[in-house]
Amino acid sequence: MIFLSLKLLHILSAIVLFGLGSGTVFYKIMADASGNHSAIAITSRHVVLADYWFTTPTVIIQPLTGWLLAQHLSTPITEDWLMLTVWLYLITGLCWLPVVVLQIRMRDIANDTWLHGEPLPYIYHYYSKIWLTLGVPAFFGMIGITTLMVFHNSLWS
Known part of the structure; x- marks a missing residue:
């Protein structure tokens, strides 16, 4: 039951x-493209809130549950596919961290x-533009x- 609960949490x-x-x-791209300043300001606030409320917890939950699942299955972290997954996750995180900073700055600029x-x-x-450039990888x-x-x-295999 623990394994299936971890797996469900990992997938969700x-x-x-x-x-x-x-x-x-x-939504951010659409708001920016609209040129509607109030829509841009409101959407920017919501994007930052969504990252705080949802993205940040899942960024923590993903590696934690992944590691626990690997332990449960006795899968060593040195497995090629798992190592590649970890590297991709780290690279993705390195792109995401500056995106968060940029989102906060854009929110503040748009609101002010x-x-x-x-x-x-x-x-x-x-x-x-930088936000989008980092978001693609x-x-x-x-x-x-x-x-x-x-x-x-x-x-x-």
């Missing part, structure tokens, strides 16, 4: 991590300029990790 947190990440990217009736400055758009990293989780027996 992966769904939340990937689904929420995809959703927040979509909106409250003062000022247009969004160049720096907001510059941060947004993180997105594909998550696809790679998920693929390895599903197909590891087929790929390494």
Whole structure:
């Protein structure tokens, strides 16, 4: 029962991590593309909140439950597919951490300029480009990790 509970928690947190990440990217891009300053400010606040409330816990839950599942199955961390998964997770995390900082900065810029009736400055758009540039490898990293989780027996047998 413990194994199945860990597996369920691992899968559900992966769904939340990937689904929420995809959703927040979509809504932020759409808000930015609209040019509607109030929509951009509100969406930026929601993106940051979603990361605090959902993404951060799942970022912690994923490696913890993954490690516990590997221990339960007596799978050494040195297995090729598992090592590759860990590396992809670390690379994805290295992309995600600056994204979080940029999201907070963009939220603050969007809110401050909106409250003062000022247009969004160049720096907001510059941060947004960096945010998207870092998000693309993180997105594909998550696809790679998920693929390895599903197909590891087929790929390494």
